[in-house]
Amino acid sequence: MRYFEQNHWPEFPAAPKLEAHERELIAPSLRQFQLGEGANGHTLLRLGREFAEESGEAHYPRSLELFIREEQRHSEMLGRFLDAEAIPRQTKDGVDGVFRLVRRLWRHECMVTVLVSAECVAVPYYTALHDATGSPHLKALCRQILRDEAMHLTYQGQTLAKLTAGRGFWAASATRTLHRLMVLTAALVVYTQHRRFCLAAGWPLQDFVGSAFQALARVERKLPGSAIVGFSWSWPTRRISV
Template sequence: MRESTSATPAIGQRAGERRVRSTEEWLAYFRLNARRQRKIPWQSSGVAASPAELAPLRRSLQAWQLGETSDGRHLAASADRFAAATGDPAYREVIDLFIREEQRHGALLGRILDDAGIPRRQADWGDTLFRRLRYSITDIEVWTTPVVMVEVLAMIYYNAIRRATGSPVLRAVCAQILADEVPHVQLQCERLAVLFRHRSRTRYRATMLAHRVLFLAVMLLVWVGHHRALRSGGYSWTHYRRAAYAKMNRAWQRMDPQRYVWT
């Protein structure tokens, strides 16, 4: 099964160039992206998916929709501290636009649930665990790390949902979110590269080792919570694991400060 490869062009970057994009470039990207959203073919008859098709997706979509909803207060507070520490006050606006985009994903999935007659969930063990992990520490690096990992796995998840359904509505929503997730991962990886820039290579390697331990845990938790939906989209455990590491390895490469030319 071929992986989805959402072809989002590098933000403000020429082919072969290796530099971290500026805050102004990210602001321009998010503002433009908010105006060029795909047209979703919403239907008065619902999502046009059969009960049999929705059965293995139902609980998973409920949980994932909950995970996409957040007021972003904790991230905004961490972004303020990062902006102050790096002398980049406009970074907070980038994060505000990022949060707004994530909230738009939650709204799209919420409408899918509503139109399918599936109640929205108010709590989920996976969402609760993930939020506690993020909210327990306000450091931007600690906050960003699990977010990157979940966003990487989200690309596999939405590809699976898109493959599992013939609903043009649900497929279009998945396509939109997939297109958005690629720059989201890019943004967070570049921020981590900035944080790692002055870290010794020994400490950097130790950080990457910790990343690998955490990613294994996050990958397993997503599989436990969403394996029925993933299997419906053609992902066995082996295929899921291979796809997850392939995508995360690319993300880890983008976090490496030695990848970039610094000015």
């Protein structure tokens, strides 16, 4: 929780407008990610409060609030960038809608799992965006978001460890396999949607998926080590350059 309280963002450098070709390339994906970052988190908070009552994790709701606020800051800062570039903000998106519906329908553990899967995919996306853009402002934003996301993955790993504590070998293995499948699916869907941008940024599918699994490893490091059943991604992953 101390991390969230102390994570103040710097001022971002003012920058000249994007070149027309760059604007055209990144606008569709940036609009979608800006929308996806901006969930109000009401259901997550309600489930988090229930979990805190059941488990005695008294500090959890407060840390969750700060986490949600940090995600909303991502959306707000990206939104301001879009406004400055006169790129209209997106108000609806099919994939984002499915993510939100699944999160709402399922229990707390599933909601966190879906959220983590989206965060795993955010890592290659913002890394690709950082590498692709010439805008110092957008590069700085991507670096800050990636730093935040790395901490979010650790935080959610700790949450999932508490939520799945006491699970036996087979149940833990099945859970982990399902989570890996979810990350793979999310990465494939997002890559398919933003294939043109990813390819122009020099990110083939295998690098994109590999990087998402690299992010998932950060979560899995926090989980009990008994579950070994499940596929793993063995493609040599690309270094994150920020």
